[in-house]
């Protein structure tokens with residue numbers, strides 16, 4: 288098992304991981320402030336937690352926070368290409384937290400590791416993409432009281448489970464908190480997607496035509512930053528309201544069937560499948576670059592690309608050239624997996640600070656006040672916790688903001704006064 292592999296790994300790898308975690312934790316002041324608190328109060332004492340997460344320095348920071356607060360943890364990855372081996376080694380060797388994951392693991396190993404993580408028989412499940420909760424959906428496998436889901440696609444899957452009565456326990460949709468979507472998905476993924484594309488290709492964005500599929504929080508972040516880099520941005524959308532947003536934000540709106548022949552770079556961010564389908568490949572320009580930022584590797588029909596192409600060559604890490612039957616070359620980044628996680632380093636700590644402070648504080652709230660979580664359905668983190676994390680972050684940034692006076696509060700609450 289990989290857990291033992293990391294115990295025996297070169298201590299230098301673990302030291303490298305520890306240095307990265309320390310550097311990262313210094314940029315996460317909200318989480319650090321909560322960590323100091325739980326180190327004393329130990330709210331997670333006796334609580335068993337299994338977590339499936341992108342194993343990066345930022346997630347290591349939240350895991351270490353839960354651990355010093357008393358939790359017994361077991362971890363696995365949530366994407367084979369986002370696992371950082373140095374982080375796994377450090378968590379095992381320096382923190383004594385079992386980690387079952389390895390960079391580049393195949394699908395079979397990924398699921399074997401997930402099983403090893405849930406063999407802890409957790410009280411609390413922390414998920415990113417809902418693979419762990421979906422695995423636990425069979426009654427015999429479930430001991431957990433509550434779950435947490437990090438990302439849009441995971442929440443989408445869990446909503447499907449809740450609607451069919453197969454959600455195994457109440458789950459808190461951390462992703463749906465505005466503090467997460469409007470910051471981590473927008474600023475964090477907006478930046479990490481560009482970072483991944485640049486590291487994999489080293490292209491100049493200025494002057495390129497970039498097609499962004501999906502104008503949700505992630506797509507908006509990517510489109511805004513692509514425009515800021517000098518690219519001409521086309522947006523594709525299926526939701527009419529979001530399509531209008533894209534239009535009024537000044538982007539060209541086109542169906543993919545029309546955008547496909549104009550793009551130099553394509554980025555999918557929809558949580559949907561076959562957004563660039565097999566039938567689209569022949570329409571691409573020679574040299575087109577395909578990248579995905581949605582959670583799963585199904586947004587670009589990469590398997591079909593593999594089947595139809597006449598030749599395939601790895602040009603640089605995370606950049607594979609395919610020769611199509613019509614002679615054109617197209618380039619797929621990071622096998623169609625999350626490009627910012629796979630070819631770069633996921634979202635920066637400054638943003639993940641809020642996401643993970645909210646996660647840790649919501650875990651404490653859920654195990655303390657869990658009478659609210661009565662049904663096997665999805666819940667939002669409590670509004671007052673969201674406000675508290677934002678206030679801690681503002682304070683850490685040295686920023687001040689206005690507060691309502693008593694008269695203003697009364698005015699807002701009243702209905703009698705009008706014109």
Ligand SMILES: NC(=O)c1ccc[n+]([C@@H]2O[C@H](COP(=O)([O-])OP(=O)(O)OC[C@H]3O[C@@H](n4cnc5c(N)ncnc54)[C@H](O)[C@@H]3O)[C@@H](O)[C@H]2O)c1
Nearest residue numbers: 438439440501503504505524525526556557558559581582
């Ligand atoms: N890379 C990262 O670091 C990261 C971070 C957060 C979320 N995500 C993932 O990114 C994806 C998008 O997240 P989000 O928060 O923006 O979700 P969202 O639901 O806010 O937005 C997705 C948008 O895509 C649109 N869409 C769906 N199918 C489409 C199709 N076939 N063609 C065009 N548009 C389509 C939807 O109408 C919606 O507006 C999810 O898979 C999410 O899990 C990735």
